[in-house]
Amino acid sequence: MCLCLGPTGSGKTLLLKKLQNRDAVDTMSSTVPTVGTNLITVRFGNQKETTIREVGGAMAPIWKSYYSGIQKIMYVVDASNLCQIAAAGVLLYTILAEPCLQKAKILLVLSKMDASYRQMRNEALLMLQLTRLKKEISQDIAVVEASAMTGEGIDNMLKWLQGDSIAPCKSKK
Ligand SMILES: Nc1nc2c(ncn2[C@@H]2O[C@H](COP(=O)(O)OP(=O)(O)OP(=O)(O)O)[C@@H](O)[C@H]2O)c(=O)[nH]1
Numbered sequence: 526m527c528l529c530l531g532p533t534g535s536g537k538t539l540l541l542k543k544l545q546n547r548d549a550v551d552t553m554s555s556t557v558p559t560v561g562t563n564l565i566t567v568r569f570g571n572q573k574e575t576t577i578r579e580v581g582g583a584m585a586p587i588w589k590s591y592y593s594g595i596q597k598i599m600y601v602v603d604a605s606n607l608c609q610i611a612a613a614g615v616l617l618y619t620i621l622a623e624p625c626l627q628k629a630k631i632l633l634v635l636s637k638m639d640a641s642y643r644q645m646r647n648e649a650l651l652m653l654q655l656t657r658l659k660k661e662i663s664q665d666i667a668v669v670e671a672s673a674m675t676g677e678g679i680d681n682m683l684k685w686l687q688g689d690s691i692a693p694c695k696s697k698k
């Protein structure tokens with residue numbers, strides 16, 4: 526089981542829909558904030574599948590009650606909304622400090638890349654203090670740039686879910 530967390534409106538629900546069925550997502554239809562949780566099953570080509578539980582951003586105060594037995598966390602941050610990023614970083618830090626998640630694998634997803642300019646990736650990582658964070662924590666953090674609108678990053682997210690390491694993306698201008 527993988528948990529999908531991140532501030533409200535960061536794009537979790539739409540990305541998960543796209544992971545589940547990349548060809549049949551109406552990205553024009555609007556989503557509603559997830560109140561509670563949302564379970565989805567992702568099937569891979571090789572008959573394997575995995576379950577992801579999204580816990581809505583509105584539920585952040587009780588994210589903790591879902592940590593037991595979790596090995597993977599996908600943390601979604603809206604890269605087009607730099608104002609929200611510092612707060613997203615604080616929430617990420619509390620997840621990483623959690624004793625029962627010290628062995629978890631973390632995927633940091635910079636979402637809505639279609640609405641961001643490329644340089645925002647670096648600004649977002651800077652505001653999250655990722656380089657500093659990586660030195661202080663025991664978990665493995667991979668970073669993916671993604672967009673539910675264009676489908677960017679979906680392949681890498683599927684690879685990560687299957688346990689493959691993903692090549693660090695080059696900084697694009
Ligand atoms: N431009 C753009 N907009 C997106 C993308 N993904 C989601 N959105 C928009 O962002 C808004 C919030 O998306 P959701 O997927 O519902 O966000 P969420 O993270 O599930 O939010 P909570 O369930 O409240 O925690 C919606 O209006 C989406 O249409 C994306 O890749 N690009």
Ligand SMILES: [Mg+2]
Nearest residue numbers: 537538558559
């Ligand atoms: Mg949602």
